[in-house]
Amino acid sequence: MTERVQRWFSALGRPTIYALVHLHRLNRLGMETLRWIFIEPFKGRKIRWRSVIEQSVRVGWQSIPIVGIISFFVGLILAMQSAYQLKPFGATIYVANLVSVSLTRELGPLLTAIIITGRFGSAIAAEIGTMKVGEEIDALKTMGLNPVSFLVVPRFLALIIMLPALTLIADFLGILGAYLFSISALDISSIRFINQTINALVLRDIVTGLIKSGVFAVIIASIGAYEGFIVEGGAEGVGKSTTNSVVVSIFLIITADVVFTALFYSTL
Amino acid sequence: MEKEAIIQVRDLVTYYGNRQILKGVNLDIYRGEILVILGRSGCGKSTLLRHLIGLMKPSRGQILIKGRDITTMNEDEMREILKKIGMLFQGAALFNSMTVGENVALPLREHTQLEDSTIQIMTRIKLDLVGLAGFENFKPSQLSGGMKKRAGLARALAMDPEILFCDEPSAGLDPVVAMGIDQLILKLKNAFKMTIVVVTHELASVFTIADRIAMLHEGEIIFQGTAEEIQNSKHPIVQQFLNREADDVEPDREKYLHSLVKS
Numbered sequence: 100m101t102e103r104v105q106r107w108f109s110a111l112g113r114p115t116i117y118a119l120v121h122l123h124r125l126n127r128l129g130m131e132t133l134r135w136i137f138i139e140p141f142k143g144r145k146i147r148w149r150s151v152i153e154q155s156v157r158v159g160w161q162s163i164p165i166v167g168i169i170s171f172f173v174g175l176i177l178a179m180q181s182a183y184q185l186k187p188f189g190a191t192i193y194v195a196n197l198v199s200v201s202l203t204r205e206l207g208p209l210l211t212a213i214i215i216t217g218r219f220g221s222a223i224a225a226e227i228g229t230m231k232v233g234e235e236i237d238a239l240k241t242m243g244l245n246p247v248s249f250l251v252v253p254r255f256l257a258l259i260i261m262l263p264a265l266t267l268i269a270d271f272l273g274i275l276g277a278y279l280f281s282i283s284a285l286d287i288s289s290i291r292f293i294n295q296t297i298n299a300l301v302l303r304d305i306v307t308g309l310i311k312s313g314v315f316a317v318i319i320a321s322i323g324a325y326e327g328f329i330v331e332g333g334a335e336g337v338g339k340s341t342t343n344s345v346v347v348s349i350f351l352i353i354t355a356d357v358v359f360t361a362l363f364y365s366t367l
Numbered sequence: 368m369e370k371e372a373i374i375q376v377r378d379l380v381t382y383y384g385n386r387q388i389l390k391g392v393n394l395d396i397y398r399g400e401i402l403v404i405l406g407r408s409g410c411g412k413s414t415l416l417r418h419l420i421g422l423m424k425p426s427r428g429q430i431l432i433k434g435r436d437i438t439t440m441n442e443d444e445m446r447e448i449l450k451k452i453g454m455l456f457q458g459a460a461l462f463n464s465m466t467v468g469e470n471v472a473l474p475l476r477e478h479t480q481l482e483d484s485t486i487q488i489m490t491r492i493k494l495d496l497v498g499l500a501g502f503e504n505f506k507p508s509q510l511s512g513g514m515k516k517r518a519g520l521a522r523a524l525a526m527d528p529e530i531l532f533c534d535e536p537s538a539g540l541d542p543v544v545a546m547g548i549d550q551l552i553l554k555l556k557n558a559f560k561m562t563i564v565v566v567t568h569e570l571a572s573v574f575t576i577a578d579r580i581a582m583l584h585e586g587e588i589i590f591q592g593t594a595e596e597i598q599n600s601k602h603p604i605v606q607q608f609l610n611r612e613a614d615d616v617e618p619d620r621e622k623y624l625h626s627l628v629k630s
């Protein structure tokens with residue numbers, strides 16, 4: 100009996116300890132990142148803005164096409180699906196409300212975050228992981244260069260700035276999809292759709308969406324960097340960590356989304 | 368003339384998990400000498416080097432560099448020390464996303480206020496020194512193993528260090544290229560009065576470059592002395608190492624010569 104209890108506890112205990120260790124180290128990496136953003140610059144160790152811009156171009160500019168096309172399609176799909184349900188009531192004009200609100204509050208930030216996890220979060224893990232395996236991280240340290248300041252901070256800042264920006268583009272192009280569908284297939288005039296959208300959307304919808312996307316940016320950057328730094332054992336390890344970074348990021352993004360949506364919902 | 372110990376290792380003990388890797392290492396390294404740390408692979412040579420350059424903190428013991436203990440230093444103090452130390456990694460550890468020139472220039476860009484044009488000139492001088500003139504714009508992936516090591520060396524030399532650590536500089540290279548690297552190390556010592564610590568398990572290069580040899584065995588220093596002294600050492604493990612390695616090296620040489628003749 101006691102043995103079974105013991106086994107049960109150890110089965111429960113090991114993953115818990117694992118999770119706690121990871122959480123502790125992740126927290127340390129987060130603190131270190133914040134220190135290099137908010138404290139060290141005042142001690143004369145500047146943020147590498149050139150690097151921030153390079154990374155911003157990668158994560159932001161170069162992601163516009165894919166984010167744009169996907170959100171345009173999703174807007175189109177949402178419009179068709181809501182029109183299907185609204186038609187029997189003769190209420191197809193409410194497509195504008197449904198699409199614009201669910202995009203700005205929910206799907207814009209979420210879709211963008213998931214695309215960027217695949218495009219950039221995984222790249223962060225793979226790059227830092229490869230550098231770890233090739234002793235490049237150690238080489239940085241022996242030159243007196245801090246890997247967090249050198250590698251993590253630029254990617255972190257680029258994400259924090261670019262993910263909300265991409266989210267706005269996604270919101271806009273999603274609504275554009277719904278707009279094109281509505282004026283061509285639903286006999287809704289252009290001006291009516293636009294008016295309806297403007298009346299339906301309040302600033303709060305967009306802002307809550309952007310707050311979410313800021314949180315998602317933190318998740319993508321931290322998990323990507325963390326998975327990169329814990330890589331062990333060559334190319335295989337890099338592959339494993341890269342995959343992990345995507346799975347864990349998406350899981351945490353959705354979890355955070357639930358929490359924030361509930362929060363915004365209850366304080367509405 | 369009194370010899371000045373620029374690096375002093377005192378009772379250094381370290382663990383990986385529960386396994387004790389270094390078991391109380393004591394070692395003095397004198398200014399301007401080439402010290403070779405010799406030992407079988409897996410005996411803890413790289414681990415010792417990683418401690419000397421501050422990548423790892425020991426469980427116990429001290430490492431004094433110019434009299435100051437680096438094991439208790441904070442990041443800012445350590446950064447100043449590191450500016451005067453260069454390290455050549457076993458796999459060269461070049462930044463693969465940068466060109467060779469950018470690799471060498473990086474420490475200068477980060478630690479000095481020099482003009483871009485000056486940095487470029489200095490980079491070229493360092494590459495010239497290691498025989499890689501004209502390779503600035505190559506990516507590390509376009510270089511051979513020996514050239515990578517040379518580029519790694521150029522980067523280690525960028526800040527004109529007083530101390531240079533080399534982890535198995537000639538491992539994995541053919542004997543001719545390896546000899547070239549050894550010559551380079553000798554040149555650095557003679558021309559720049561650098562203190563150089565070389566880790567290796569290859570006897571061929573040991574006797575070419577070493578002023579002094581320290582032999583590490585299972586985490587302990589079992590021998591310290593000159594090349595002559597090590598050959599006269601009665602220590603059974605030292606003897607065994609010298610003979611075994613000699614046996615290992617010869618067939619390689621033969622094979623290499625054969626391949627030269629054939630081609």
Ligand SMILES: Nc1ncnc2c1ncn2[C@@H]1O[C@H](COP(=O)(O)OP(=O)(O)O)[C@@H](O)[C@H]1O
Nearest residue numbers: 383384388406407408409410411412413414415
């Ligand atoms: N990251 C690590 N984790 C656990 N054990 C390690 C690690 N790195 C090295 N070791 C072990 O420590 C011992 C010494 O390694 P190392 O210093 O690399 O040896 P050497 O450079 O002399 O070949 C080896 O037995 C190796 O297995």
Ligand SMILES: [Mg+2]
Nearest residue numbers: 412413414457
């Ligand atoms: Mg080694």
